[in-house]
Amino acid sequence: MAGAGAPHHPSPSDSSARRSWWGWGTEDKALPDAECAALGRLVPGAADTPLPVPAVSALELPKVRVEPPAALAPLMSAEPRDRASHTYGKAYRDVIRALRGDFAAAPDLVARPGTEREVADVLDWAAGAGVAVVPYGAGSSVVGGVEYRAGSHRAVVSLDLSRLDRVLEIDRVSRAARIQAGALGPGLEDQLRPHGLTLRHFPQSFEFSTLGGWLATRAGGHYATLYTHIDDLVESLRVVTPVGVSESLRLPGSGAGPSPDRLFLGSEGTLGVITEAWMRLQERPRHKASATVLFADVHAAMEAVRAISQAGLHPANCRLLDPGEAALAGVARDGASALVLGVESARFPVEGRLDELLTLVRDHGGSPVPSEPGAPDAAADTWRSAFLRMPYLRDALARMSVLTETFETACTWDRAPGLYESVRERLGDAVRKVTGSPATVNCRFTHVYPDGPAPYFTVVAPGRRGQEIAMWDEIKSAAMEILYDHGATVTHHHAVGRDHRPGYDRQRPEPFAQALRAVKHTLDPAGILNPGVLVDPTALVDPAAGKA
């Protein structure tokens, strides 16, 4: 057990590139106006000029309604930039509202505790004062997870955990580390790298999301099989609840009652604030091989992916891009689908396993794209850089009043082809009805399991300036209806937040909903934690506890 006490590398939040308060990532990577306009010209019907980005100083923020006690005041900020940047996540509708200067929902204060004790102190004060607390990792939610909407609390504090960003302990023997919840992806990997270890959890939001956020929302990494959800990487959790600290035993496996960790995983800040976790690590891979495979028919491609997922080969990457998605990413043309395959190992050469994968895909009509021996796979690299740049392009298109958003799900294999066709048809119709224009609806499979894939859809269509949100909400509502009809989940790895509540409430079993309400009431009796997420807040406000 080695302490990891040395000062760690600066995480991106410390660096000179300032985080955007209205859009994705850092300000320096946002597209300039001219590039936004050029991008907009690719979407017939888009606006001619980009929505302007207002100055923070020009924003009208609601009056701060609460004053923190003296002991907590040093942790609290009421600075306009802090309040504005903590009002929303990074969904399409968040970006549009931020650009419009709609900050009615801004938190009164942003708290930045530096210790777990300070987290508990903030909760104690808030519970007594009837103040809502919205836990905030790095704000990459695309489902309204960090946006206060309940309206019934005296005030709102955004609880920003970014100062709790350290790897506290490393157990090299068991390959695990105790990590604080506020650590961003790059920061925690920087601290693990000197030990030759990696958490190997790489969501698309990796640079701008935290361990605590991943745990609270059951995030998915970009690996396609085996260890996809963060859930499986958890050895134990430490959670500050309003009624006390919950800490589970560090265990590789256990059968002692229902898993305590699984109750907090996915609880989205409603039951407590995750402050640290023992996470399972891996050695950094030394052997890698990858290939891109083209399919003339998307359904044949799906069958190939199903065969791979059921063959026990566990590729690290197994990402299917449908024709539209493959064309956009520049990895295939002429209506071909592309399958990006990757295998890796820290110990043994992996060429044999890649050969087994290619045998399977050839049996299903796939054509591997020849690549230079030893050269990196060009299509995979093209896809990967497009993947990381995507959210910045999304923001640029949003500024051109283009509707551009994604939604993701999972379903069993027997339902996948029907779901795919249904989304393309029915959602295409819905978009045409809403926008009057033909829709781009693309799909990729981000994760695949032996019993089903996780399809991820992208929608692009021209919106009307000033009506973007109403238009998108109508399209999203149609999308949720299609998922429901096909028995697909409301979310595979984007979480429920506030935007998915209607679908979530239909999907979860009613006795479980009752159980969750009881847990909420027990652990958060004053109903202050992320109100409106997972559980209805009105049923919970305890008049004796809230002073509102």
Next chain:
Amino acid sequence: MAGAGAPHHPSPSDSSARRSWWGWGTEDKALPDAECAALGRLVPGAADTPLPVPAVSALELPKVRVEPPAALAPLMSAEPRDRASHTYGKAYRDVIRALRGDFAAAPDLVARPGTEREVADVLDWAAGAGVAVVPYGAGSSVVGGVEYRAGSHRAVVSLDLSRLDRVLEIDRVSRAARIQAGALGPGLEDQLRPHGLTLRHFPQSFEFSTLGGWLATRAGGHYATLYTHIDDLVESLRVVTPVGVSESLRLPGSGAGPSPDRLFLGSEGTLGVITEAWMRLQERPRHKASATVLFADVHAAMEAVRAISQAGLHPANCRLLDPGEAALAGVARDGASALVLGVESARFPVEGRLDELLTLVRDHGGSPVPSEPGAPDAAADTWRSAFLRMPYLRDALARMSVLTETFETACTWDRAPGLYESVRERLGDAVRKVTGSPATVNCRFTHVYPDGPAPYFTVVAPGRRGQEIAMWDEIKSAAMEILYDHGATVTHHHAVGRDHRPGYDRQRPEPFAQALRAVKHTLDPAGILNPGVLVDPTALVDPAAGKA
């Protein structure tokens, strides 16, 4: 989606071999008196003659305290053999008490519902009448999971699910099946076999335990890595709770809030009765390879197993037997430890993967035992047949008043060597203190994870007739103390039941305990379901609901 409506193969419970009412398995496999005595002679200090097996007709059972309503009467039995066989599980202490004719805890009635509706009807009646309901799969619990001890209910019904034993639906595309909870291992595999599929979950109790029991107790199969706990094989659950039926969506993966299934997995019949589940299946393996590896030093063997578990090779079998265990199983002598390795695949040859495993074990000082090419691995077969025969031998030794029991756990690798030595030393001392004789304390690793093993200990020592239970309880209590001191779980796959409650209460986080009590109170407001398991019954009895 293919219906599996054809009549299924008879399950062992239908067959002529009658289940034992006092011990493991079927009556025909119990050792005759002479063999018991011969076995006893191997343990110095054992009794000279076996405890007699009483006739069922001679048992003194308590008076039946309740009469079922007419509509439910046809499902209910008050036959002495039914009541006796449903009083206990199959722990050592259960066998001893059954042989002694101690049936004060016998259920008043045994209910055998044939439909889910009848399960719900039994719960409705019981909740109204203040009658405790103990869900019963096939009664293989070794932790007091099916034994009523609360003492505060008007009467007790054992809810035997054995009639709900069908595979109802098979989805070959997604490789999943909807299976009723009362299906025994062989019965459900018989129904899957014609489809070329298998659940591939083989606990030691396979013949005499049910899907519902596996789910309720988070059972572990005999595969050593990757898919070990039944938890990971679950696509969705259907659970009858006293407040309604909970059914989760069939999904390969989801991030929509905390997992509903994970709340019921491990709930041990306290929150509801699992009636069916969609389970993930696999194709039957066509390629297999195995090897046995000897190590002169047990700690070197542990290091080799750690290296394997962390190399991403996922062997199907990776079972380490310490010197005592290896000698007993007849696979090694002279203080050597034995590692039994197996790899398998439905699609591809596995020799390459076995070679990779053997490279790793040689690097750690292991010596593979040469075997004829193509011949089955003799040591593995020896071990496997001993494994299945073990519980019958345990019963025979119990009849000779030998203390003979197991306990199992899991811990991280950094703690494993210390735990192993501590159990051998401190538990050895405890056994000597209790029995006055030297102890046999052996260990095997039944499951291994990248971050730690699941050690399984066997204790054998001569007891004193009439004092076996008090003696074993003292030893078990010492064992639990050692596990606690080493941060090891109270159970990896045997569940909590009533016997592990003290350790479980120390181990689980307090806020989670509060949450679980709230869930219990919400889903089982009358406090009738398996009272005393996981949650304290006295805190739950609702005077308005119970008529006791």
